[in-house]
Amino acid sequence: MSVDRGSDEPMHRQIYGALRRFILDGQIQQNTLLPSTRSLAEDLKVGRNTVIAAYDQLLAEGFIEARAGSGTWVAPIQQKRPPAALRAGLAAPQKLSRRGQTIVNGPQPPRNAGVINFHPGVPETASFPFTIWSSLLVRNARSRDENLLGYISFAGHPGLRQAIASTISLSRGINCTADQVIIVTGAQAALDLASRVLMDEGDHVWMEEPGYLGAKSAFLASGAQLAPLKVDRLGWHLADPELPPPRLIYVTPSCQWPFGTIMRIEERLQLLDIAERHGAWIVEDDYDGEYRYRGRPVPALRGLDHADRVVYIGSFGKTLIPALRIGYLIVPRELSVPFDRAVSITGQFAPLILQATVNDFITQGYFATHLKRMRRLYARRQANFVKLCQEHLAEWLTVTENDSGMQLLASFVRPYKDSDVVAAAVKEGLDVQGISINYHSSEPEHGLLLGYAAMDERQILRAVLALRAAFMRLDRQ
Missing domain, CATH: 1.10.10.10 (Winged helix-like DNA-binding domain superfamily/Winged helix DNA-binding domain)
Known part of the structure; x- marks a missing residue:
C-alpha cells in the first residue's frame, strides 16, 4: 500500500x-x-x-x-x-421492473446539443425580463422568511396558489379556490401525481390517439391499460364502441397534441357526460392554452358548469422559462386534501423561493405584460414561419397557420417516413420531431411537429433551409 x-x-x-x-x-x-x-x-x-x-x-x-x-x-x-x-x-444481469422497461423502451423525442432546435413547445427566453426576475428572486432569497425555508406548504406557496386561482378565472374561465391549486415540479410531475392518486393498476385510461408521449409514459408507469381515444383533424371519436369503461380520460382540448384541433362545445359536454356516467376522472392538459392569436383564449374544459370530475394541469414552462420546473393542478374540492398529502410523500414540490418569486411576478403585473408581449411575438413568428415554409419547402411539406399553440403540424407531400426525415435533419444540424411517435396502437400518420416560437427571423430561415437540405439529402438516396 x-x-x-x-x-x-x-x-x-x-x-x-x-x-x-x-x-x-x-x-x-x-x-x-x-x-x-x-x-x-x-x-x-x-x-x-x-x-x-x-x-x-x-x-x-x-x-x-x-x-x-x-x-x-x-x-x-x-x-x-x-x-x-x-x-x-x-x-x-440487472433487471428493471416491467414498468421500468416500459418507460425506458418507449420512443423519445430527439434532444441533441449544439444543433438548430425545431422542438415543439419551446418558448422564447431571450425576451424574458431577467433583470426584473433577478431582482424579485434576490429579494426572496435574502428575506430569510421561515415560510420559504422549511418543510411546510407541500401543496405550494400560499400566495402563488391564490395568485393562480385569481388569474386563471380571468384567463381560462376556471372558478376555484386556492386550496384546489396544487403546485408541483412541472406538468410531467402533475401527470405522474394524478395517475398515482386517481388510478389503480389495470385501470383503463382513454388516451388520445395520437397523443402526448409524456402522458402515455406516466399512465403506463402507474400500471394503466391504455385504450386509444381516436382523434383526427375534425375532432374526438367519443362514441367509439370499442372503448372500454374508463377510470380516467386524458385530453388536450384547447390545442390537441399534435394536431392543434380545438374541442368543440358539443364534444366537451359529451365528454363530461361520459365521465359522469362512468364515475371517471378527466385529466385536462392545458399545455399552451394561453397562446391564442386571434380572439381570446378558448375557456378550459374545467371552466364549464358541472365539470367537477376534471383535473386541470397547467405549467409555467411555456409562459415563463422551462427550467423553472413549476407546474400545477387544479383539482375538484373533494380531492384537494388527498392531493396535498400525496405531494408531501412523493417529493414533487417545487422550491418555495422560486414559487414566491413567480407569485411576485404575477401579482406585480409582470406576468400579464410578458404574456401579452409573447402572444404578439409568436403570432408574427408563426406568420413568418409559414411564409418561409411555403417559399422553400412546398415541394415536400404543407404547413398552415393555426390560431393557437407554439408549434405547427407539417404534412408530407410525398410518402416519407418521418423517422427518416428526422435522421436526415440531424445530419444537417437540425432537431425535428416526427408525429408518428405520438401514436400508441394504430397505424401512424407521418409528418413533423415544428416549433417556431423560440427562434427569431434569422434563425427560422436557417432552420427552414436546413430542413430543405435534409429533404434534398433524402431524395438523393
Missing part, C-alpha cells in the same frame, strides 16, 4: 480506501492484526494522525475493531466477498 502525495484525495482517505478495499476483497482476512498507527505511519512516511483518521473511519463502519491490550484487528465479517474480477463474472 502507498499514498499518492500529488492526488487531490486526502491521504487519510487514500489509506482508508485501500484498507477497506483489501478487507472487502479478502486480501486481508478477518481476525488479522493490523499494524499499529505509529508503525503504519512510519512505513508510509505520513503523520500518525493521518493513519488514526483512517482507522477511526474504518472503526466507525465496522471494518475493524480495537481489542483491549492487543491492538487493532480486522473485524470478523461473516460473508467473505470474492475478488472484484470474479464478482463481475458471477453477477446476475
Whole structure:
C-alpha cells in the first residue's frame, strides 16, 4: 500500500480506501492484526494522525475493531466477498421492473446539443425580463422568511396558489379556490401525481390517439391499460364502441397534441357526460392554452358548469422559462386534501423561493405584460414561419397557420417516413420531431411537429433551409 502525495484525495482517505478495499476483497482476512498507527505511519512516511483518521473511519463502519491490550484487528465479517474480477463474472444481469422497461423502451423525442432546435413547445427566453426576475428572486432569497425555508406548504406557496386561482378565472374561465391549486415540479410531475392518486393498476385510461408521449409514459408507469381515444383533424371519436369503461380520460382540448384541433362545445359536454356516467376522472392538459392569436383564449374544459370530475394541469414552462420546473393542478374540492398529502410523500414540490418569486411576478403585473408581449411575438413568428415554409419547402411539406399553440403540424407531400426525415435533419444540424411517435396502437400518420416560437427571423430561415437540405439529402438516396 502507498499514498499518492500529488492526488487531490486526502491521504487519510487514500489509506482508508485501500484498507477497506483489501478487507472487502479478502486480501486481508478477518481476525488479522493490523499494524499499529505509529508503525503504519512510519512505513508510509505520513503523520500518525493521518493513519488514526483512517482507522477511526474504518472503526466507525465496522471494518475493524480495537481489542483491549492487543491492538487493532480486522473485524470478523461473516460473508467473505470474492475478488472484484470474479464478482463481475458471477453477477446476475440487472433487471428493471416491467414498468421500468416500459418507460425506458418507449420512443423519445430527439434532444441533441449544439444543433438548430425545431422542438415543439419551446418558448422564447431571450425576451424574458431577467433583470426584473433577478431582482424579485434576490429579494426572496435574502428575506430569510421561515415560510420559504422549511418543510411546510407541500401543496405550494400560499400566495402563488391564490395568485393562480385569481388569474386563471380571468384567463381560462376556471372558478376555484386556492386550496384546489396544487403546485408541483412541472406538468410531467402533475401527470405522474394524478395517475398515482386517481388510478389503480389495470385501470383503463382513454388516451388520445395520437397523443402526448409524456402522458402515455406516466399512465403506463402507474400500471394503466391504455385504450386509444381516436382523434383526427375534425375532432374526438367519443362514441367509439370499442372503448372500454374508463377510470380516467386524458385530453388536450384547447390545442390537441399534435394536431392543434380545438374541442368543440358539443364534444366537451359529451365528454363530461361520459365521465359522469362512468364515475371517471378527466385529466385536462392545458399545455399552451394561453397562446391564442386571434380572439381570446378558448375557456378550459374545467371552466364549464358541472365539470367537477376534471383535473386541470397547467405549467409555467411555456409562459415563463422551462427550467423553472413549476407546474400545477387544479383539482375538484373533494380531492384537494388527498392531493396535498400525496405531494408531501412523493417529493414533487417545487422550491418555495422560486414559487414566491413567480407569485411576485404575477401579482406585480409582470406576468400579464410578458404574456401579452409573447402572444404578439409568436403570432408574427408563426406568420413568418409559414411564409418561409411555403417559399422553400412546398415541394415536400404543407404547413398552415393555426390560431393557437407554439408549434405547427407539417404534412408530407410525398410518402416519407418521418423517422427518416428526422435522421436526415440531424445530419444537417437540425432537431425535428416526427408525429408518428405520438401514436400508441394504430397505424401512424407521418409528418413533423415544428416549433417556431423560440427562434427569431434569422434563425427560422436557417432552420427552414436546413430542413430543405435534409429533404434534398433524402431524395438523393
